[in-house]
Amino acid sequence: MKHKSLNETAYEIIRDKILKGEFALGSRLREDLLAEEISMSRTPVREAINRLVADGLIINHVRKGLYLIQPEDREIEEYIDIRNALEKLAVETCIGNLTEEHGAEIRGNLEKFKAAFDRGDYDKCNVLDADFHETIARISGNKKLLKLLKEFSVFFQLVRRAEKRTHPREKNEQTFNEHSAIAKAIFERDLEAARRAVTVNIETMRTNLRLNAE
Numbered sequence: 286m287k288h289k290s291l292n293e294t295a296y297e298i299i300r301d302k303i304l305k306g307e308f309a310l311g312s313r314l315r316e317d318l319l320a321e322e323i324s325m326s327r328t329p330v331r332e333a334i335n336r337l338v339a340d341g342l343i344i345n346h347v348r349k350g351l352y353l354i355q356p357e358d359r360e361i362e363e364y365i366d367i368r369n370a371l372e373k374l375a376v377e378t379c380i381g382n383l384t385e386e387h388g389a390e391i392r393g394n395l396e397k398f399k400a401a402f403d404r405g406d407y408d409k410c411n412v413l414d415a416d417f418h419e420t421i422a423r424i425s426g427n428k429k430l431l432k433l434l435k436e437f438s439v440f441f442q443l444v445r446r447a448e449k450r451t452h453p454r455e456k457n458e459q460t461f462n463e464h465s466a467i468a469k470a471i472f473e474r475d476l477e478a479a480r481r482a483v484t485v486n487i488e489t490m491r492t493n494l495r496l497n498a499e
Contacts, residue, residue: 291325295333298323303342303353304439305408306446311355314343340439356444358498362491368437369487371430372418376479378425380471387424391468394420398461407453410460415442417464421471445490448497459489 289297299319308314320330334351337343344352356364379387394417401409415438422431449456463486470478 291329292332295323295325295329296336299330299333300337300340300342300439303337304442304446308353310353310444310447312353314351314353316351341436342439342443354443356440358495361444361494364437364440365487365491365494368434368441369484371434371437372421372483372487373480374427375418375422375425375430375434376467376471376483377476378427378430379421380474380476380479382424382426383471383474388472390420390424391417391471395461395464395468398464402454402457402461405454407449407457410453410457411442411445411449414460414464415439417467421467441490445494448493451497456493460486463489 302308314334316327316330316334319334320327323330334343334345338345338351342354344354346352394413398410398413398417401407401413419431419435419438422434425431463482466482467479467486470482
């Protein structure tokens with residue numbers, strides 16, 4: 286069994302901390318303090334930070350230091366517009382490639398989401414929300430599309446943390462219902478219904494993010 290390198294381990298630990306909301310958006314990050322916090326030397330932490338800069342989660346300001354991203358409202362809106370187009374392409378190509386095994390994957394995600402929702406584990410719901418969209422993109426067979434949507438997924442997991450702290454039960458119930466509608470359209474191979482269902486899901490996210498910003 287292949288063991289993870291120190292660089293990979295550091296990357297996963299720091300990325301997980303970021304996505305869990307342990308650092309405020311726009312906050313300064315220090316390499317030495319991160320290394321101390323995760324009990325690793327600065328070399329793998331530096332490599333991890335370089336990857337997170339490439340991922341777009343950390344910004345390296347010359348002579349100022351490292352900062353977690355703090356996207357402006359306009360930037361978030363642009364990301365949402367692009368994601369909507371990509372998600373519609375994903376469901377279209379997913380329908381063309383759908384097998385029974387793929388259907389079982391999608392149903393499995395919905396079952397896990399419902400179980401997490403029932404026990405009030407909304408952090409897990411957030412992870413499964415991202416996984417649902419990633420599963421559809423993976424079934425599409427378009428590797429470039431999957432890569433792009435993974436990058437978008439990480440961005441939105443981060444910017445939506447504050448939004449999902451208010452009324453988490455209602456919002457996650459709505460997410461489950463919207464994902465169920467997307468899955469139903471995919472299983473019925475109804476392209477128009479799938480596109481509409483995806484757009485509803487993405488526009489709900491847009492609305493919630495706008496309300497949270499006000």
